[in-house]
Structures are given as structure tokens and as C-alpha cells.
Amino acid sequence: MSSPVNVPVLVKRLPGNDDLPLPAYATSGAAGMDVVAAEDVDLAPGARHAVATGLAMAIPHGFEIQVRPRSGLALKHGVTVPNTPGTIDSDYRGELKVIMINLGQETFAIRRGDRIAQLVIAPVTRAGWVEVSELDDTERGTGGFGSTGGLSALPG
Numbered sequence: 176m177s178s179p180v181n182v183p184v185l186v187k188r189l190p191g192n193d194d195l196p197l198p199a200y201a202t203s204g205a206a207g208m209d210v211v212a213a214e215d216v217d218l219a220p221g222a223r224h225a226v227a228t229g230l231a232m233a234i235p236h237g238f239e240i241q242v243r244p245r246s247g248l249a250l251k252h253g254v255t256v257p258n259t260p261g262t263i264d265s266d267y268r269g270e271l272k273v274i275m276i277n278l279g280q281e282t283f284a285i286r287r288g289d290r291i292a293q294l295v296i297a298p299v300t301r302a303g304w305v306e307v308s309e310l311d312d313t314e315r316g317t318g319g320f321g322s323t324g325g326l327s328a329l330p331g
């Protein structure tokens with residue numbers, strides 16, 4: 176089995192965060208690197224907070240990093256990332272923050288060092304607009320937003 180390519184990403188620990196582990200893949204097949212909180216936050220039900228990670232980075236041009244929720248936090252506590260997938264641009268040099276929202280019923284305690292989200296690096300494909308006055312006809316046409324029918328895919 177071939178190993179996935181590792182894209183080198185320059186990363187800088189912001190002052191006071193030398194003790195925190197860098198984002199890391201939990202298993203050899205993991206798509207996302209778990210990233211840890213650099214601060215303590217008590218997230219009340221309905222509240223949201225941009226949680227510090229203590230990290231800044233320089234993603235290579237042509238790549239982005241996506242910030243995604245952890246399914247365990249979402250399922251067990253209703254704690255997730257409202258802007259998922261968060262977009263970290265290759266030209267961003269500020270602190271990586273993870274926006275967390277508590278959709279559960281109880282206050283959720285985030286503690287420094289807790290694995291709060293996962294980071295997925297992905298290639299960026301950019302569009303170039305080609306402006307026209309007419310578009311081609313298609314089977315779908317202008318139908319959308321449920322135009323193909325209801326939920327069930329079963330016959331009858």
C-alpha cells in the first residue's frame with residue numbers, strides 16, 4: 176500500500192504554546208489531523224466561540240486547510256463547527272481558530288489540550304468565469320430544491 180503524499184506546511188507555535196502537540200493524524204489512514212485547543216472555554220448551550228489553537232501557518236500556494244468537526248463531539252455533546260468546513264487560506268498568517276458551537280443542552284467544557292476539531296488539507300481548484308448570454312438546455316433545466324421528488328428512493 177502506498178503512503179499518501181505529505182504536503183509540507185510551515186507551522187509556528189505562538190508564544191506560550193510550546194507544550195501543545197501539533198495537529199496530528201490519530202491513525203495511519205486518518206484524513207484529518209486532530210487539532211487541540213490552546214485555551215479553556217466553557218461553552219454554554221447555544222453559545223459559540225472562536226477557540227484559539229496557538230498556531231499560525233503558511234499553507235503552500237494551491238492548497239487550503241479545511242476545519243471540520245469531530246463526529247464524537249457532535250454526536251455525544253452536540254458540539255460542532257458551524258462554518259464547516261472552515262476555510263484556511265494559503266495566505267493567512269493569523270492564528271488558526273476553530274469556531275465551536277454548542278447545540279446540546281448542557282455546558283461543554285473545552286480544556287487546553289483537548290482535541291476539538293480536525294484539519295484536512297486539500298488542493299484548490301480555481302474557476303475562471305466565461306461570460307455568455309445563453310446557457311445550454313439540460314434535463315434538469317431550472318429545477319432544483321426538491322424538484323426531483325420526495326425522500327424515498329424505494330419503488331411505490
Ligand SMILES: O=c1ccn([C@H]2C[C@H](O)[C@@H](COP(=O)(O)OP(=O)(O)OP(=O)(O)O)O2)c(=O)[nH]1
Nearest residue numbers: 242258261262263264265267270271272273274
Ligand atoms: O474556521 C476558520 C475559518 C477561517 N479562519 C481564518 C483563516 C482564513 O484564511 C481567514 C478568513 O476566513 P474566511 O474567508 O472563511 O472568513 P471571512 O469572513 O470571509 O473573512 P475574510 O474577510 O477575512 O476573508 O480566517 C480560521 O482561523 N478559522
Ligand SMILES: [Mg+2]
Nearest residue numbers: 262263264267
Ligand atoms: Mg473570506
